[in-house]
Amino acid sequence: MERSYSLLLLFLALFSLKSFNLLCSAADPTDGFTPVPLTEANFVLQKPYNVPLNERCSYEDGVRSLWVYATDKPQDPSSNTQPRTEVRITGLDCSSGVWQFEGYGFVPNGTSGVTVAQIHGAFHGATTLILRIYDGNMRYYSGDLVATDLYDKWFRLNIIHDVDGGRLTVFIDGEERYSTHDQGPGDLYFKCGV
Template sequence: MKASNCYKLFIIVVIFCLKDHWFICGADPTDGFTRVPLTDENLDLQKPYNIPLSQRYNYSDGIRSFWVYNKDKSFKPDSNTRPRTEVRIKGHDYSSGIWQFEGYAFVPTGTSGVTIVQIHGAAEGATTLQLRIYNGNMRYYRYNLVATDLYDKWFRVNVIHDVGKGKITVFIDGEEKFVVNDQGPGHLYYKCGVYAAPAKSSNFMESRWRDIKLFKK
């Protein structure tokens, strides 16, 4: 009888342990954040200045497709930046607080040497974060490896910027993958799409996005 009670107690303890473990594993990057409403007016599209938007962007069934060629022009005639087709989240620029970008991305095989997410603005330089795809892997600029094997599948991207602490945290599919110091204070905002890297970009670059969201704390 005592053995039976001990067994029942053991089962109860195991269940509670598994339950607690599930809650730990199930923690979401957006927990504790408040969603910021976004409309089409908040999504400012940038593309090579000399061609129609429809030749580098498509929006259908909730999916935004961005593509660009390595030899495309910049987004304005007087810019010497690399070619891009991106959405810039406007109306929610920030210089303080804790902000988070979320979106689901898809990068087809062959797209390489391209930034798919940026935080624009920094104390020095143009950006405080670039997440680039090189041969199916994601890197911080061209340096630290963030995630691998991302071609031809949807993956969730969450980027948290704690301006006060000067920290940026990157999650892929809900798992923390990378933490880095930011590039100092500035006029900051998020972007996503395709922006050709300075070197070793593929001729054709594409990313697709859905469920783009913004949060703050």
């Protein structure tokens, strides 16, 4: 069987969203946040509609592996979107306040043009943030450079969304790498995967 590994991403199952309860300038992006426990009930796995979940996702030793092929179908037969295997985090009202996503990712060499994390929902457009990998580099949508040289190594990703202030901040391995205005209010939720 010929397999195309052009789109593959691993995320450690230690996904955590955090709600902000103390305004501070911190060395660690999680300082001042209260953890929000995530369970299987907090997220929905989305995958190509014509394949079983176990053919695009696995969970072993605390690591959730997600993969998709360029030739895969979208998540719904009536959709005209690109194929995906991703986690949609549910059950949280992220429409106000300050929220944080934290995950650990691993992107194999050769994976390019894939979204690894996003904040879905916005006043202007469908998303307020998309982080994509192109040739080992992370970009905000397909433009601004966020981080370089991410192939074949684990990295820690933190995204802080100050909804009321309209601000997004991205950290890689605890270091602030990017900050920008969001796309306005909306039905906001975090997604990660590929």
